[in-house]
Amino acid sequence: MPELIEKRKSLNKQVKFQDLQNKALKAKLTKLQAMANLGKVSAIVAHEINNILMPLGNYAQVALNNPDDKELTTKALQKTIKNSARASEILESIMAMVNGETAEVRKCRLLNLVNEVFSCIGRDLSKDKIKLLLDIPEDMSIDVVPVQFQQVIMNLALNAIEAMKPIGGTLSLKAAAGSDEIEVRVADTGCGIEQENLEKIFRPFFTTKTVDSPAGRTGSGLGLAFCIEIIEAHNGSITVQSQPGKGTEFIIELPKK
Ligand SMILES: Nc1ncnc2c1ncn2[C@@H]1O[C@H](COP(=O)(O)OP(=O)(O)O)[C@@H](O)[C@H]1O
Numbered sequence: 001m002p003e004l005i006e007k008r009k010s011l012n013k014q015v016k017f018q019d020l021q022n023k024a025l026k027a028k029l030t031k032l033q034a035m036a037n038l039g040k041v042s043a044i045v046a047h048e049i050n051n052i053l054m055p056l057g058n059y060a061q062v063a064l065n066n067p068d069d070k071e072l073t074t075k076a077l078q079k080t081i082k083n084s085a086r087a088s089e090i091l092e093s094i095m096a097m098v099n100g101e102t103a104e105v106r107k108c109r110l111l112n113l114v115n116e117v118f119s120c121i122g123r124d125l126s127k128d129k130i131k132l133l134l135d136i137p138e139d140m141s142i143d144v145v146p147v148q149f150q151q152v153i154m155n156l157a158l159n160a161i162e163a164m165k166p167i168g169g170t171l172s173l174k175a176a177a178g179s180d181e182i183e184v185r186v187a188d189t190g191c192g193i194e195q196e197n198l199e200k201i202f203r204p205f206f207t208t209k210t211v212d213s214p215a216g217r218t219g220s221g222l223g224l225a226f227c228i229e230i231i232e233a234h235n236g237s238i239t240v241q242s243q244p245g246k247g248t249e250f251i252i253e254l255p256k257k
Pocket residue numbers: 155159160163188190191192193201206207208209218219220221222223224225248
């Protein structure tokens with residue numbers, strides 16, 4: 001009998017010890033997850049800001065190279081100011097998302113949001129042999145956090161532009177209103193996406209871009225991961241259709257208020 005009691009005591013001790021170890025492991029896991037999230041967020045912030053900084057540097061260079069062309073210099077400097085203001089807006093909005101705050105949803109004119117994005121991209125699309133087609137009703141409005149929705153459009157547009165390098169093609173943005181939703185389609189006539197990759201493209205860090213690819217840069221694989229996060233935060237959905245060699249279309253659906 002005493003033996004049994006001893007055994008039980010020792011088993012109890014073991015269970016307690018395991019319990020403590022479990023707790024310690026769980027705490028470690030939570031910390032690791034928080035760090036992984038932080039890593040993802042930092043990478044997204046860096047990626048989004050970089051999208052804005054690149055044209056910003058170009059504008060400043062244009063101003064510097066043409067001191068005698070007053071009109072051009074003024075235009076370049078105005079764009080520099082606009083883009084730097086946008087960079088801080090983006091930072092603010094990303095930090096708000098990280099902190100779980102919901103930034104303010106506003107009724108916005110879709111065409112204005114889209115036009116602003118293209119002025120921020122600051123690239124002469126015709127130089128890349130790309131034709132831009134906008135088919136968006138002038139009076140159509142959507143309920144979104146403007147800077148976040150614009151980041152989605154910017155990421156989709158930049159991907160489309162890169163997918164059409166170096167041949168060029170057509171980038172089209174179309175919008176239509178259904179009874180309960182607004183549908184925005186961003187389509188290109190670029191390289192398309194291999195069937196096996198279609199389900200992977202929204203994953204963080206999935207990229208097919210290397211320095212040797214036509215995009216001419218290594219991808220971060222964060223653009224679409226960010227897009228899906230934003231659209232889902234708006235209670236919407238984003239899907240993709242693509243044919244390798246023919247082109248790609250992203251379809252965003254957002255609920256009407
Ligand atoms: N319009 C597109 N045409 C072809 N492939 C695309 C397109 N948009 C996204 N992709 C594919 O999805 C991947 C992930 O895109 P994204 O998350 O923006 O990261 P990144 O652009 O840094 O690679 C790309 O590397 C590419 O393979």
